[in-house]
Amino acid sequence: MKSPVRVAVTGAAGQIGYSLLFRIASGEMLGKDQPVILQMLELPMEKAQAALKGVMMELEDCAFPLLAGMVGTDDAEVAFKDADIALLVGARPRGPGMERKDLLLENAKIFTAQGAALNKVASRDVKVLVVGNPANTNAYIAMKSAPDLPAKNFTAMLRLDHNRALSQLASKAGVPIGDIRKLVVWGNHSPTMYPDYRFATANGESLKDKVNDADWNANEFIPQVGKRGAAIIEARGLSSAASAANAAIDHIRDWVLGSNGEWVTMGVPSDGSYGIPEGIIYGVPVITEGGEYKRVEGLEIDAFSRERMDRTLAELEEEREGVAHLL
Numbered sequence: 001m002k003s004p005v006r007v008a009v010t011g012a013a014g015q016i017g018y019s020l021l022f023r024i025a026s027g028e029m030l031g032k033d034q035p036v037i038l039q040m041l042e043l044p045m046e047k048a049q050a051a052l053k054g055v056m057m058e059l060e061d062c063a064f065p066l067l068a069g070m071v072g073t074d075d076a077e078v079a080f081k082d083a084d085i086a087l088l089v090g091a092r093p094r095g096p097g098m099e100r101k102d103l104l105l106e107n108a109k110i111f112t113a114q115g116a117a118l119n120k121v122a123s124r125d126v127k128v129l130v131v132g133n134p135a136n137t138n139a140y141i142a143m144k145s146a147p148d149l150p151a152k153n154f155t156a157m158l159r160l161d162h163n164r165a166l167s168q169l170a171s172k173a174g175v176p177i178g179d180i181r182k183l184v185v186w187g188n189h190s191p192t193m194y195p196d197y198r199f200a201t202a203n204g205e206s207l208k209d210k211v212n213d214a215d216w217n218a219n220e221f222i223p224q225v226g227k228r229g230a231a232i233i234e235a236r237g238l239s240s241a242a243s244a245a246n247a248a249i250d251h252i253r254d255w256v257l258g259s260n261g262e263w264v265t266m267g268v269p270s271d272g273s274y275g276i277p278e279g280i281i282y283g284v285p286v287i288t289e290g291g292e293y294k295r296v297e298g299l300e301i302d303a304f305s306r307e308r309m310d311r312t313l314a315e316l317e318e319e320r321e322g323v324a325h326l327l
C-alpha cells in the first residue's frame, strides 16, 4: 500500500466541501490505490465547527478504506501541516451592500494568512488549488504570501469554466464531449473569461470549421459560458457546488496523475508568454505529466482573441492593484 497523501481542504463544511470530501476519500481524485488523510479547516464559529464535526461523522460512516486519517480544525497551521495538496475553497462571500472592492480586501486578509501558513508548515512541494472567489487573485495573494514555496505550485480553478465550455460546444457541434480536444478558457474566473475553441477538434476535425458560426461564438457561447455561474444561482437559489467540486477533482487529478497529452485549462502564474505579465494568475492551456504542468506554447492569437484576452487581463491587473498595498 502507498503511503497516505495529506489533502487539506478549507471551507470543509460548506456546499462545495460537502460535494468534494467524499469523492476525495473514495479515491476519485488521486486513484483507487492511494490512501489519503483529510485535513479540514473551518471558521472558529461554533456553528461552522459543529457542521464540520457532522461532515467528519459522515465520512466515518462511509467506512472508506482509503481514508487513512482525518483532522478537523480552525487553525490553518494545523490544517496545512505537511499538506501535499491544499484545496482552498473557503472564502468570504459577497454580503448585502458589499462592493467588489470590499470583497477583494476581505478575501485578501484570508489568503495572506493562509499563504503564510502554507509557507510555514506545508510540504515544500504542496500543490495549491484556489477555488474560493475571486479565485485568480486569491491564488495570487496566497502565492505572494508564501515566498519559500515554488510560485508555480499556486493555481486557480478555471476547470469548471473549461467543463462548461466543453459541454456547450459538444451540444452545438453535435459531437460527444469525450471526443473534444484542444479547448481552452483564457483569463480570469469571472464573466470576462474567454472560452476559445479555435483550436478544438473532434476526431481530428476542426470544430471551428464544423460550427462555422461567428455570431454564435460572440453572442451566445462566450457570454453563456461566462455567465453560467449566475444562471445556476438564478435556477437553484445557490451557487454551483457539485460541478465546482467535480472540477476541483478534475484539476488535481490531472495535475497529479497527468492529462495523457490532452489540453486542460489551469489558472497558473504567467511566465510572460501570450502578452500576459509575469506572475498574473491567468487561465491558459496546459498539458500535465509527472506532477507538473506545461503551457501549450506558440498558439496564434488573432485580433478577436487578443481583445478578449486583454479585457480579462485588465480586470486581473485591476484586482492586483487593489490588493498591492497588502502584499
Ligand code: NAI
Residues within 6 Å of the ligand: 010, 011, 012, 013, 014, 015, 016, 017, 041, 042, 043, 048, 089, 090, 091, 092, 093, 110, 130, 131, 132, 133, 134, 135, 157, 158, 160, 161, 189, 239, 240, 241, 244
Ligand atoms: P459556502 O458558503 O457553502 O461554504 C464556504 C465555507 O467556507 C463555509 O462553511 C465557511 O464557514 C468557510 N470559510 C469561510 N472563510 C473561511 C476561512 N477563512 N477559513 C476556513 N473556512 C472558511 O460556499 P461554497 O458554495 O462552498 O463556495 C466556496 C467558494 O467557492 C466561494 O467563494 C465561491 O464563490 C467559490 N466558487 C468558485 C468556483 C470556481 O469555479 N472557481 C465555482 C463555484 C464556487
